């Protein structure tokens with residue numbers, strides 16, 4: 192029997208599949224319309240939550256609205272406030288002087304959410320952390336370094352339809368003449384959150400970089416770090432969502448990061464591969480150092496993800512991880528939740544859902560542990576900023 196023409200069969204399948212994606216999107220099964228993320232809504236917060244987020248009482252906010260320091264928010268016909276957008280919350284923070292931005296002398300936090308194992312929750316953690324921090328008022332840039340484009344998708348884009356090669360990291364990484372990565376940074380529907388998107392073309396970067404590095408162009412491993420330095424002044428936190436493999440892009444991510452968050456589901460398979468991750472990480476540190484490109488981390492934390500504490504094996508492994516990693520493991524755990532799965536099936540994060548997909552209880556529980564995990568990471572970040580650390584100490588939090 193003759194071999195079939197694999198290339199054209201695959202091409203035809205791809206074209207049909209992308210057609211289905213476009214149709215799904217048109218049908219509204221996913222929360223995005225033809226012009227991508229722009230059509231998505233930013234969250235709205237009631238005054239009680241705004242007061243907490245802004246760090247002022249509801250009364251102080253209403254007074255500022257009355258005396259004209261703040262714009263009056265629109266009301267429904269029955270006279271109820273319709274809630275405040277994130278942009279309005281941030282405007283209030285400016286008026287009250289409660290923006291939590293780092294000082295210009297504080298180091299920007301560049302966090303790699305890394306584990307070479309696939310499917311451990313890297314993109315889920317990256318997107319929820321990025322949105323949480325922007326709700327808290329930080330200026331955040333989420334950098335999708337993975338050609339699968341999961342973070343890009345969760346922010347509402349279909350990478351193959353909406354993102355061009357020139358919108359990604361790729362041009363900057365390959366062209367050493369370029370001095371700024373600013374071209375790739377785009378606003379999102381979420382105030383305070385910017386995105387550098389990815390699509391499949393980023394996969395070419397792996398091959399191209401590897402070939403050029405083999406021909407002694409070592410400094411290419413530093414391109415991502417250089418690119419992030421060129422945009423750093425605009426942000427408090429940059430979050431890097433890398434691909435699930437040790438390749439040139441992942442090495443570049445390690446080199447560019449100054450903090451490392453390692454998601455690990457408490458299962459035997461994932462735990463085992465995390466030990467290989469540590470071995471590979473150790474080797475990568477050596478490889479980069481030899482090339483004059485050291486990895487400089489301010490902190491490193493393991494985060495148990497997709498945890499199901501109903502399962503005795505998982506409980507046991509969690510305990511093993513706690514004993515083993517000690518202080519290097521976050522106390523809080525990201526549990527397995529149908530709400531996270533359902534949100535991502537809609538190309539969304541849980542923070543974006545306007546109503547629970549499952550039940551209010553499941554949704555609320557999920558938000559509670561997402562916030563707890565993210566708050567613990569926020570604390571790690573603030574500890575690297577001297578002014579913030581002093582405030583935490585003064586407030587008795589440390």
Ligand SMILES: Nc1ncnc2c1ncn2[C@@H]1O[C@H](COP(=O)(O)OP(=O)(O)OP(=O)(O)O)[C@@H](O)[C@H]1O
Nearest residue numbers: 309310311312313314315435497526527528531535
């Ligand atoms: N805590 C959780 N509860 C339920 N589902 C989860 C949870 N975390 C992640 N998932 C689901 O698991 C799948 C893989 O997660 P995710 O894409 O975040 O992993 P990843 O490590 O980025 O994968 P890859 O290695 O392919 O980049 C997704 O469908 C996601 O919705």
Ligand SMILES: [Mg+2]
Nearest residue numbers: 313314337341
């Ligand atoms: Mg991912």
